[in-house]
Amino acid sequence: MKHITIKDIAKKLNLSISTVSRAFNDKYDIRKETKELILETAKELNYHPNPIAKKLIQQRSFNIGIVVPEFINDFFPKVIIGAQEILFEKGYQVLITQANQSIQMEKSNVKTLVDNMVDGLIISLMGDDNVEYYQELIESGLPIVCFNRTNENLKTPKVIFDDYKWSFFATEHLIHEGYKRIYHLAGPSNLSLSKNRKLGFIDANKKHKIELTENQIVPAGFMMEDGKNAAEELIAKNDIPDAIFAANDPAAIGAMKVFKEHGYKIPEDIAFVGFSESGLALHVDPPLTSVEQPTTEIGRSIARLLIQQIENPNDFKPQTLILNGKLNIRQSSKAK
Amino acid sequence: MKHITIKDIAKKLNLSISTVSRAFNDKYDIRKETKELILETAKELNYHPNPIAKKLIQQRSFNIGIVVPEFINDFFPKVIIGAQEILFEKGYQVLITQANQSIQMEKSNVKTLVDNMVDGLIISLMGDDNVEYYQELIESGLPIVCFNRTNENLKTPKVIFDDYKWSFFATEHLIHEGYKRIYHLAGPSNLSLSKNRKLGFIDANKKHKIELTENQIVPAGFMMEDGKNAAEELIAKNDIPDAIFAANDPAAIGAMKVFKEHGYKIPEDIAFVGFSESGLALHVDPPLTSVEQPTTEIGRSIARLLIQQIENPNDFKPQTLILNGKLNIRQSSKAK
DNA sequence: TTGTAAGCGTTATCAC
DNA sequence: GTGATAACGCTTACAA
Numbered sequence: 001m002k003h004i005t006i007k008d009i010a011k012k013l014n015l016s017i018s019t020v021s022r023a024f025n026d027k028y029d030i031r032k033e034t035k036e037l038i039l040e041t042a043k044e045l046n047y048h049p050n051p052i053a054k055k056l057i058q059q060r061s062f063n064i065g066i067v068v069p070e071f072i073n074d075f076f077p078k079v080i081i082g083a084q085e086i087l088f089e090k091g092y093q094v095l096i097t098q099a100n101q102s103i104q105m106e107k108s109n110v111k112t113l114v115d116n117m118v119d120g121l122i123i124s125l126m127g128d129d130n131v132e133y134y135q136e137l138i139e140s141g142l143p144i145v146c147f148n149r150t151n152e153n154l155k156t157p158k159v160i161f162d163d164y165k166w167s168f169f170a171t172e173h174l175i176h177e178g179y180k181r182i183y184h185l186a187g188p189s190n191l192s193l194s195k196n197r198k199l200g201f202i203d204a205n206k207k208h209k210i211e212l213t214e215n216q217i218v219p220a221g222f223m224m225e226d227g228k229n230a231a232e233e234l235i236a237k238n239d240i241p242d243a244i245f246a247a248n249d250p251a252a253i254g255a256m257k258v259f260k261e262h263g264y265k266i267p268e269d270i271a272f273v274g275f276s277e278s279g280l281a282l283h284v285d286p287p288l289t290s291v292e293q294p295t296t297e298i299g300r301s302i303a304r305l306l307i308q309q310i311e312n313p314n315d316f317k318p319q320t321l322i323l324n325g326k327l328n329i330r331q332s333s334k335a336k
Numbered sequence: 337m338k339h340i341t342i343k344d345i346a347k348k349l350n351l352s353i354s355t356v357s358r359a360f361n362d363k364y365d366i367r368k369e370t371k372e373l374i375l376e377t378a379k380e381l382n383y384h385p386n387p388i389a390k391k392l393i394q395q396r397s398f399n400i401g402i403v404v405p406e407f408i409n410d411f412f413p414k415v416i417i418g419a420q421e422i423l424f425e426k427g428y429q430v431l432i433t434q435a436n437q438s439i440q441m442e443k444s445n446v447k448t449l450v451d452n453m454v455d456g457l458i459i460s461l462m463g464d465d466n467v468e469y470y471q472e473l474i475e476s477g478l479p480i481v482c483f484n485r486t487n488e489n490l491k492t493p494k495v496i497f498d499d500y501k502w503s504f505f506a507t508e509h510l511i512h513e514g515y516k517r518i519y520h521l522a523g524p525s526n527l528s529l530s531k532n533r534k535l536g537f538i539d540a541n542k543k544h545k546i547e548l549t550e551n552q553i554v555p556a557g558f559m560m561e562d563g564k565n566a567a568e569e570l571i572a573k574n575d576i577p578d579a580i581f582a583a584n585d586p587a588a589i590g591a592m593k594v595f596k597e598h599g600y601k602i603p604e605d606i607a608f609v610g611f612s613e614s615g616l617a618l619h620v621d622p623p624l625t626s627v628e629q630p631t632t633e634i635g636r637s638i639a640r641l642l643i644q645q646i647e648n649p650n651d652f653k654p655q656t657l658i659l660n661g662k663l664n665i666r667q668s669s670k671a672k
Numbered sequence: 673t674t675g676t677a678a679g680c681g682t683t684a685t686c687a688c
Numbered sequence: 689g690t691g692a693t694a695a696c697g698c699t700t701a702c703a704a
Contacts, residue, residue, distance in 0.1 A: 005697055016675045021699060028700090031673060051451040053697035056388050057680045063448065071413045072615075078408070081436055088441070093448040096432040100417055105424070112399065112429040115387040116452055253619060279408075283589060285621030341681055352691045357683060364684095365689055389681035393696045 004047040012041060024049060055117050064306065065113030066096045067106060067123045069149070073250065074279045075295060076124070079147065082299020083122060090307055092119070103129050110134070114142065120306045124148040127190050143309040145302050149191055157305040158320040159298055163193045166291045166325050167200025170273050171245050173289070173327060175208050178336040179243035179271055182210075185220035185230050185255060187247035197247045197275065215239060220251050227254025235262055242270060243333070249274035249281050249290055256284065256332070272332040286331035293325050340383040348377060360385060391453050400642065401449030402432045403442060403459045405485070409586065410615045411631060412460070415483065418635020419458060426643055428455070439465050446470070450478065456642045460484040463526055479645040481638050485527055493641040494656040495634055499529045502627045502661050503536025504543075506609045507581055509625070509663060511544050514672040515579035515607055518546075521556040521566050521591060523583035533583045533611065551575060556587050563590025571598055578606060579669070585610035585617050585626055592620065592668070608668040623666035630659050 006020040013020075015034070022028040023038035055061050064087050068076040076098075084094045095118065097109035107130045113121060120143040123134070131151050138144055138156060147159040174182050184201040187194030198217060205212050218234065220226040227246060231254070234240060246252035252274035256266060264270050266286055274281060277292035301321050309316050342356040349356075351370070358364040359374035391397045400423050404412040412434075420430045431454065433445035443466045449457060456479040459470070467487050474480055474492060483495040510518050520537045523530030534553060541548050554570065556562040563582060567590070570576060582588035588610035592602060600606050602622055610617060613628035637657050645652050 003697090007697080017698080018676080018700080019674055021697095022674085025699080029673060034673080050392075050697050052388055052391050052453055053680085054699080055680095056386075056392055056682090056697080057699050059680080063452070071407060072410055072417075074408055074410075077413070077434075080434070081408075084434075084436065088444075093444070094433065095448075095452075096434065097430065098413075098416070098420075098432070100420065108424075108429070112431075115384075116399070116431075117388055257619075280616060280619055283593075283616055283621075284619045339681085343681080353681090354683085354692080355690055357681095358690085361683080367689060370689080386681050389696085390683080391696095392681080392698090393683050395696080 003050065004045045005050065006047075008045060009038060009041055009047060012045070013037060059117065060119050061117045062092050063116060063118045064092045064094050064303075065110070065116070065118035065121045066094060067099065067109050067113070067121065068096070069099050069106070069124060069126045070101050071096075071098045075148075075276055075293070078295035079299040079302070082296035083303040084299070085296075086300050086303035087307070090303075092307075099126060101126070103127055106130060107133060110137075120144065120310050122147065122302055122306060125151055141313065143306060143313070145306045145309070147298060147302050149193060152192070155318050157309060157316075157318045159301045159305065160320065160322055161193075161293050161298070161325060162322050163196035164200040164203075166327070167197040167245075167275070168204045169200075169327055170275065170289075170291050171201045171204035172208070173329065174243045174245060174271060174273055174333060175204065175210070177271065177333055180210060181216070181241050182243040182245055183216045183218055183234070183241035185218050185227060185244060185246040185251045187220070187222055187251075189219065194247055201245055216241070220247065220255075222248050222251060224250040224254035224257075227251035227256075228258050229254075231255040231258035235259070240264075240270070242336075243267075243272070244270060245273045246275065248276050249278035249288060252288060252290075253278075253280055253284055256288070267332050267334050268336075271334070271336075277328060281328070281330070284332075289330045289333035290328050291325055292328050294323050298323055339386065340381045341386065342383075344381060345374060345377055345383060348381070349373060395453065396455050397453045398428050399452060399454045400428045400430050400639075401446070401452070401454040401457045402430060403435065403445050403449070403457065404432070405435050405442070405460060405462045406437050407432075407434045411484075411612055411629070414631035415635040415638070418632035419639040420635070421632075422636050422639035423643070426639075428643075435462060437462070439463055442466060443469060446473075456480065456646050458483065458638050458642060461487055477649065479642060479649070481642045481645070483634060483638050485529060488528070491654050493645060493652075493654045495637045495641065496656065496658055497529075497629050497634070497661060498658050499532035500536040500539075502663070503533040503581075503611070504540045505536075505663055506611065506625075506627050507537045507540035508544070509665065510579045510581060510607060510609055510669060511540065511546070513579075513607065513669055516546060517552070517577050518579040518581055519552045519554055519570070519577035521554050521563060521580060521582040521587045523556070523558055523587075525555065530583055537581055552577070556583065556591075558584050558587060560586040560590035560593075563587035563592075564594050565590075567591035567594035571595070576600075576606070578672070579603075579608070580606060581609045582611065584612050585614035585624060588624060588626075589614075589616055589620055592624070603668050603670050604672075607670070607672075613664060617664070617666070620668075622668050625666045625669040626664050627661055628664050629661050634659055 010017045022030045023035045099106040144156045220230040274290040277290045281288040281290040346353045346356045358366045359371045435442040480492045556566040610626040613626045617624040617626040
């Protein structure tokens with residue numbers, strides 16, 4: 001089937017293509033009747049303007065690209081839903097790409113979106129490898145907003161969570177409940193959010209004059225497997241904490257599972273606190289105490305910052321928005 | 337920043353744009369040295385071909401669009417990952433859209449993707465409202481593959497799961513474990529997969545000569561809330577089954593939660609079986625028996641069918657692929 | 673108010 | 689082997 005173009009309409013009505021074009025863009029003078037006639041036959045012929053051609057000439061698309069590292073955990077989907085809500089309202093369509101935890105794929109995704117002439121980009125970085133490329137994009141004028149996993153050198157607006165503060169609170173909560181030998185399952189070491197969560201943990205212990213030994217910070221990761229491995233190792237070394245604060249929920253849940261299988265009671269023998277309120281937290285046994293991030297609001301904020309940047313390309317300064325969270329206290333961390 | 341185009345390269349090297357263009361498409365005759373020279377300066381000037389222009393003239397994009405109803409549950413993300421794996425291998429980039437459970441948004445998403453000249457579309461329908469529009473697209477020659485939630489009238493290849501069969505097995509499993517008064521929490525009534533799951537349930541009971549009364553089929557839905565509501569209602573009517581087979585995991589888990597809160601022991605008082613093996617199934621208390629769909633394989637199959645269709649637009653017949661699953665038996669359905 | 677023509681960045685069809 | 693030139697579908701000065 002051949003696509004209907006303005007040419008077809010022009011020919012049919014014996015008009016020039018510019019007149020037809022004008023009928024669809026009401027910023028020009030055109031006689032009312034001509035316009036109506038054109039719109040009518042357009043409908044009749046089932047004409048759809050070709051946005052590719054439009055993009056080529058206008059150099060913009062009203063599409064926004066989103067790049068996330070994965071979307072198996074529900075964190076990123078929830079953020080995306082928030083962003084989409086605002087963007088859709090403002091007439092932007094959202095194109096999502098996920099990198100399946102591959103940093104090459106991340107770059108490839110960004111390229112595809114740029115190739116499709118998105119008007120702006122929302123990225124949660126997986127690491128620092130592609131930063132130089134992103135820097136180029138920014139310098140070339142592409143509006144980008146970063147969130148969650150960012151890089152200090154990138155001069156973009158950012159929406160982040162106060163990982164340090166909430167990590168501090170979460171740890172303090174365990175201390176208040178009477179736990180003394182708390183271990184931290186740390187996230188991937190190359191992410192600044194991992195560092196901040198670790199730092200919050202350390203400082204909370206410091207504040208309460210609890211001395212930490214090196215083994216209390218266990219390198220783990222963000223997947224359930226990472227939590228399991230960490231727990232297995234601790235058990236093998238017979239190095240058993242009386243509470244664990246993990247850098248995210250899946251790690252906490254993985255570790256919890258292993259300890260349970262080895263006969264430890266939770267929270268009696270070991271208490272648990274996670275981070276980021278995954279959908280699982282409420283449903284595991286026992287329910288997991290977790291720091292909740294305002295996912296939807298994060299998404300909305302990102303979208304607002306991006307639109308602001310797109311609409312005022314000249315006078316904007318890359319502000320960093322730090323959002324607040326809350327600690328959902330559940331049975332896994334109840335007092336000794 | 338101005339974009340570098342083949343014109344710039346041509347000017348710099350005193351060549352014609354056609355020669356430059358040829359250097360990037362090796363199907364034409366061009367002297368080796370000229371080609372190398374061009375490629376070199378292209379790199380030097382940081383030239384990137386403009387895919388929009390390419391699309392305009394070639395009428396294809398090497399992009400594939402995916403449309404899903406939601407991606408909070410991990411079913412769709414897993415399928416997408418499988419599809420992306422194959423598509424990426426074949427040089428296609430994937431653009432994902434999610435409709436946030438809105439059927440208008442579904443249509444809008446499809447439109448955006450079509451506007452971006454995707455070479456093919458992968459859709460899980462939310463209902464029948466947009467079918468007519470999709471039919472038009474198919475007739476106009478756009479390759480589409482449907483999965484999961486389909487429509488019988490759409491003449492596309494389909495990848496589906498044998499909902500009837502596995503529903504039958506799941507129900508039979510409960511019967512074998514000694515449960516007699518089994519209730520079914522049914523999915524959204526407009527989806528054929530809901531119907532098939534219900535039918536499997538009914539026929540399994542029939543086979544074992546267990547009579548069903550109407551109240552044993554409870555209209556619910558696919559969200560956790562739906563399961564909760566259904567459970568509340570049963571409790572209010574004091575109509576307590578000795579086992580529940582839900583049309584999906586979230587519904588099962590929601591109901592389970594309510595019954596537990598009312599003091600029922602699981603599986604002693606009420607056994608549970610879910611459907612679709614959500615990430616939660618393994619972690620709820622007690623672990624939930626669930627039918628597992630081969631999510632990644634579904635994704636891969638979709639991708640293969642789509643590529644096949646794109647590459648042989650003429651001789652393809654819309655086949656329907658029915659994939660197999662397995663029943664993960666866990667504590668929630670152990671013998672009475 | 674409408675038409676002509678140039679141009680967005682490519683590829684493709686001719687000549688030479 | 690290379691260079692003009694038209695074309696993809698649209699917008700937009702400028703001319704009429």
